[in-house]
Amino acid sequence: MKYDFDIVLDRTKNFAAKYDELGKKFGRDDLIPLWVADMDFKVAQPIIEAIQERAEQGIFGYTSRPSSYFEAIQQWLQKRHGWMTDTQLMIHCPGVVPFLSMFIQSFTEPGDKIIIQSPVYYPFFDVVNSNGRTLVENPLKLVNGHYEMDYEHLEEVAKSGVKLLLLCSPHNPIGRVWKKEELLRLGEICLAHGIRVIADEIHSDLVFSGHKHIPFAMISEEFRKNTFTCIAPSKTFNLAGLQASIAIFPNAKDLDKFDQVLGDLDIRRNNCFSLVATEAAYRYGEEWLEQVKEYIEGNFAFIQDYCKKNLPQIQPNFPEGTYLVWIDCRELGMNKDELHSFMINEVGIAMDDGFWFGDTYSGYMRLNAACPRSIIAEALHKWKNALEKIENQ
Ligand SMILES: Cc1ncc(COP(=O)(O)O)c(C=O)c1O
The missing domain is CATH 3.40.640.10 (Type I PLP-dependent aspartate aminotransferase-like (Major domain))
Incomplete structure (x- = not known):
């Protein structure tokens, strides 16, 4: 079966920590959530069917x-x-x-x-x-x-x-x-x-x-x-x-x-x-996994390409594994609090701050790339616009 990972799913009734806990974690609810490591993709059909079949038994x-x-x-x-x-x-x-x-x-x-x-x-x-x-x-x-x-x-x-x-x-x-x-x-x-x-x-x-x-x-x-x-x-x-x-x-x-x-x-x-x-x-689940990996790798390539052309101030890595992109933002010249606040209040993206992973990594951000490409495109576009705004001030 062919899966379509471009579909943007509505997670508002999904009780998704990634969305519902934005306010608690980042102080605002209106951010594009590219933080905690889960995917915004529907799972493999055989998994859904196995759970449906079990649910139909009606005894738990x-x-x-x-x-x-x-x-x-x-x-x-x-x-x-x-x-x-x-x-x-x-x-x-x-x-x-x-x-x-x-x-x-x-x-x-x-x-x-x-x-x-x-x-x-x-x-x-x-x-x-x-x-x-x-x-x-x-x-x-x-x-x-x-x-x-x-x-x-x-x-x-x-x-x-x-x-x-x-x-x-x-x-x-x-x-x-x-x-x-x-x-x-x-x-x-x-x-x-x-x-x-x-x-x-x-x-x-x-x-x-x-x-x-x-x-x-x-x-x-x-x-x-x-x-x-x-x-x-x-x-x-x-x-x-x-x-x-x-x-x-x-x-x-x-x-x-x-x-x-x-x-x-x-x-x-x-x-x-x-x-x-x-x-x-x-x-x-293997068929789904092969397809999702191909899609995520496409997201990595998209991020690389977009940043080279539009956001040369930041350097995302191309991960060998995991769906998490580690972005070197040190060229932005912002300290820990400035970068944190800029991403939330000026750009509008929730990512894991580098310093969560160790005190000395405050110039980095971790982006979760396991989501439809259109969401990543929107996030990077917001980032570009926010930087242009500062440069034009
Ligand atoms: C390296 C690593 N270990 C463990 C976990 C979480 O595992 P669990 O949800 O099973 O506790 C994560 C989640 O991102 C992870 O990246």
């Missing part, structure tokens, strides 16, 4: 999980990434961020050091800080406009008794799809210093032309034994509101320990809609 009691659920995930990982996993080592969790937080609470001690690689998805800071662990930043390096890992710095900080590293792969917000050599070098440093790795691979299916996602745990048996991988259908298939993610553990002992944590909170089960939607997504 506690769910059991059929073995076909984890088998569908296993088959997807093997087909898309060449990674053969063990369904016995998979566990459901209501979200990747809840997983990170619960894992930190139960597998590390207060004060333990945890490494993150900034600029990075801001809940990585929160799950470490709010659980009373010690945040250790290993900032990425910008080399000729391209972000790279800083291994010398990682070696240094790794020596200081670190327990865990949160790897973001592909990396939000800078859109890198890490190469095997890069992951290998990082993983070897972690192994050498007894640092366990959580590989947050939630964006792994959203990888664009010329790039390939390498599951971190697939690199070697040693890596697998040291890694806890998180994946989810939520970014790939736009199902964040169903709150289902999957963690793949290295061994049964740690899995049982985590299962007990879920049991104590009584959150072991899927909700009944996430159960059927996840399975339908992984079994029948």
Whole structure:
């Protein structure tokens, strides 16, 4: 089936955080919402049908999980990434961020050091800080406009008794799809210093032309034994509101320990809609995914082209993975508060501020490109007009 991603859907009755929480987050309701990472696209038809069929049953009691659920995930990982996993080592969790937080609470001690690689998805800071662990930043390096890992710095900080590293792969917000050599070098440093790795691979299916996602745990048996991988259908298939993610553990002992944590909170089960939607997504969603990726890549190209011609003052990246465009706005010469206020009050776009991802990134903005192209065109046009207005003052 051919999907049309140009259609602008009305989300006013969709209870969409991206729209309904604009006022709370940005102080105004009249902004074009290009912030929180969900898509403004209708999901794959097989997912809608699976949910409709389940809804038609009209009974929504506690769910059991059929073995076909984890088998569908296993088959997807093997087909898309060449990674053969063990369904016995998979566990459901209501979200990747809840997983990170619960894992930190139960597998590390207060004060333990945890490494993150900034600029990075801001809940990585929160799950470490709010659980009373010690945040250790290993900032990425910008080399000729391209972000790279800083291994010398990682070696240094790794020596200081670190327990865990949160790897973001592909990396939000800078859109890198890490190469095997890069992951290998990082993983070897972690192994050498007894640092366990959580590989947050939630964006792994959203990888664009010329790039390939390498599951971190697939690199070697040693890596697998040291890694806890998180994946989810939520970014790939736009199902964040169903709150289902999957963690793949290295061994049964740690899995049982985590299962007990879920049991104590009584959150072991899927909700009944996430159960059927996840399975339908992984079994029948590929056709939609291929089309949506092509459309999003077209959006990246459109943004590049538009900015080159009309907004040369800002430099958007062309992401290798994720649907999030990292825009270097430093040439605008505005400080943190000025840029924030300019985007909201003069341009009229809500984006994630660079400084959410780390203190030193205040000259950047993150734009969510998973929406109809006409919305992006309107946003960029507003940006151009607002800059012209300043220049003409
Ligand atoms: C790297 C990363 N991890 C996790 C999440 C959120 O996962 P969840 O909604 O399952 O908590 C996001 C959402 O944007 C993300 O970018």
